Amino acid sequence: MTQGKPALGVAMVGYAFMGAAHSQAWRTVGRVYDLPVAAEMRVVCGRDEGRAREAADRLGWAEVEIDWRRLLERDDVDVVDVCTPGDSHAEIAIAALEAGKHVLCEKPLANTVEEAEAMTAAAQRAEAAGVFSMVGFNYRRVPAVALARQLVEQGRLGTIRHIRAQYLQDWIVDPEFPLVWRLQKDKAGSGALGDIGAHIVDLAQFVTGDTVAGVSALMETFVKQRPLAEASSGLSAAGSSELGDVTVDDASLFLARTTGGAVATFEATRFAAGRKNGLRLEVEGSKGSIAFEFESMNELLFHDHTEPAATAGFRRISVTEPEHPYMSAWWPAGHIIGYEHTFTHEVRDFLEAVGSSRPPSPSFADGLQVQRVLAAVEQSAAKDSCWTAVES
Structure with a gap:
């Protein structure tokens, strides 16, 4: 279903429980749904290189990074999927949006209202430039x-x-x-x-x-x-x-x-x-x-x-x-x-x-609410x- 379609390179930060669930989705979605774009699982990011490489092999990611900031410098990364604990959601998501990357972020959006407000403001600025974001409330689906x-x-x-x-x-x-x-x-x-x-x-x-x-x-x-x-x-x-x-x-x-x-x-x-x-x-x-x-x-x-x-x-x-x-x-x-x-x-x-x-949808504004x-x-x-x- 992906032949001849534009492809979005995906990078995922975190590879534990939610990372495994998200990886299953990225691997599967283009095989069952006819979508306007394809998703390519380019890189998974984790602080421990050995564990990240094991996760990449097990979950289907092509490459590994140990510093999420490197993802923002890569031209082959179009989407950043944030699957880390809540204390890092704001920093990663805001930086990714400002770097022109679309963002999917796990719930809850942040650890505080102030962080969620900053993330929502960044999402609204990015949206004006055609860069989009979503918070992952999977039970809606x-x-x-x-x-x-x-x-x-x-x-x-x-x-x-x-x-x-x-x-x-x-x-x-x-x-x-x-x-x-x-x-x-x-x-x-x-x-x-x-x-x-x-x-x-x-x-x-x-x-x-x-x-x-x-x-x-x-x-x-x-x-x-x-x-x-x-x-x-x-x-x-x-x-x-x-x-x-x-x-x-x-x-x-x-x-x-x-x-x-x-x-x-x-x-x-x-x-x-x-x-x-x-x-x-x-x-x-x-x-x-x-x-x-x-x-x-x-x-x-x-x-x-x-x-x-x-x-x-x-x-x-x-x-x-x-x-x-x-x-x-x-x-x-x-x-x-x-x-x-x-x-x-x-x-x-x-x-x-x-x-x-x-x-x-749901947007970062929905996550803020x-x-x-x-x-x-x-x-x-x-x-x-x-x-x-x-x-x-």
């Missing part, structure tokens, strides 16, 4: 979630009244699990709030088309100290006998109102024993409801409240038809897809937009759950 958005846009739910969003994991329930970077505020920005709470904030806003206006929140850190990490890979790690302080939240919960008048509840925790990736979204309106669970990601529950009571109820939609969002490129109807496909869809949307010289919600949650929790408006 689940076909069932995209279908839910379509149902809301079509008015099938009527006036939105209730939103319930949860993201439940259990990978740090063990108090002996090491102090990896995701548990350190200077690297991660926040804990469950930014890591997984950002996803459900974005999903709720994406599906309903509305934004969070204010929150009342509480946050908790259940395990205050953990063994220092000696080695880590993805969500696994080995620890030492020395302890260090956990400086982020283990769980964050908040009530919210949206600018459209709906009420909402959000819960993000990495202490839900038995829940591995329990993302759930419910939206209820005056004419109907939808319910989605990522652990059944190929299904959407939809209730049409305008139907006669004798036959009304939730129907299970198997979101595998060619007519469903993203699905026409994959398998025959009824054949399901998985987690990795969300990143392929993300890269597809990014390349379609960039190749057509239009801004991708989510960052402002996260900041309001932290501010509210620090003030005994005081109602806190989200900065606009």
